[in-house]
Structure formats: C-alpha cells, structure tokens
Amino acid sequence: MEESFNQATRLMELWGEMASRMAMAGMQANPQSAPPEAARRVRAGVFQAMAQFADQYMRSPEFLAMLKQGFDHSMKMREQSSELLTRVHHELQGVARKDVDSLLRGVHQAEARVVDRLDDLNARLDQITRRLEAIENGASGTEEAKSPAGKKRRS
Numbered sequence: 001m002e003e004s005f006n007q008a009t010r011l012m013e014l015w016g017e018m019a020s021r022m023a024m025a026g027m028q029a030n031p032q033s034a035p036p037e038a039a040r041r042v043r044a045g046v047f048q049a050m051a052q053f054a055d056q057y058m059r060s061p062e063f064l065a066m067l068k069q070g071f072d073h074s075m076k077m078r079e080q081s082s083e084l085l086t087r088v089h090h091e092l093q094g095v096a097r098k099d100v101d102s103l104l105r106g107v108h109q110a111e112a113r114v115v116d117r118l119d120d121l122n123a124r125l126d127q128i129t130r131r132l133e134a135i136e137n138g139a140s141g142t143e144e145a146k147s148p149a150g151k152k153r154r155s
Contacts, residue, residue, distance in 0.1 A: 007062045014057050021049035 057063055082097075089096035 007066075010060065010062050011057075014053055014060070017056075018049050018053035021045075021052065 086096040086098050089099075
C-alpha cells in the first residue's frame with residue numbers, strides 16, 4: 001500500500017513540476033511583442049516542459065519498475081496460455097506445438113548424427129582409395145619396368 005502511495009506521490013510531484021514550468025513559460029512572454037510571437041514562445045515553453053516531464057517520468061525508477069512488472073506479467077500470461085492450449089490439444093487427443101517441436105528436434109539430431117557418420121565414412125573411404133592407389137602405383141611401376149605388356153593391361 002505504501003509503495004503505491006509513494007508512486008502516486010512521485011507522479012503528483014512530476015505533474016506539479018510540469019505545471020509550474022508551463023506557467024513560467026507563459027510568464028516569460030513579452031507584452032511588447034506581437035501576439036503570434038508570444039504564442040510561439042508560450043507554445044515552445046509548454047512543449048519543452050512537457051518533453052522534460054515525459055523524459056523525467058520515463059526515466060524514473062517507478063516507471064521502469066512498472067514497465068518491467070508489465071513485461072514479466074505478459075511473459076507469464078503467454079507461458080500460461082501456451083500450457084493451457086497444449087493441455088487442451090492433448091485432452092482432445094490432438095497434436096500440440098510442443099510435440100511437433102520435440103519431434104523436429106529429434107529428427108534434426110538424428111540427421112546431424114547421420115551426416116557426421118557419413119562424413120567419417122567418406123574420410124575413411126578417401127584414405128582407403130589413396131592407399132590402394134599407392135599400392136597400384138608401386139606394383140604397376142615394378143611391372144612396367146619388367147614388361148611392356150603391363151602398360152596395356154592397365155589402360
């Protein structure tokens with residue numbers, strides 16, 4: 001109760017300060033100047049006072065706490081509504097978004113494991129291919145030196 005009273009008191013102080021600034025802006029008008037110029041000055045003073053008030057109020061700890069509290073409540077409401085809709089889907093024997101998300105996450109994990117395993121197999125196959133080529137080159141190099149017919153068999 002006291003906290004809300006303090007917030008209301010702070011808001012009233014800010015409003016009072018804005019009203020006094022606006023009144024001071026009206027007092028600064030020069031009676032010798034033309035009415036449009038005086039009106040522009042009053043309007044500029046009023047707008048400046050309102051802008052300062054708005055800036056001061058929006059930077060106040062009370063306003064920021066209220067804003068944070070509003071965001072927290074909206075996040076809780078969203079979570080609660082999501083849980084409620086999930087429960088309704090399950091009770092109607094339907095599929096909820098959480099279920100689909102969980103299934104997709106599992107499929108992506110399985111896909112990543114398969115791709116990793118294929119990469120490993122590909123690397124091993126490349127290694128085996130290089131070994132076989134080295135063996136063929138070593139064996140065919142000795143055969144070619146012994147007989148010219150080895151070249152014909154290979155091509």
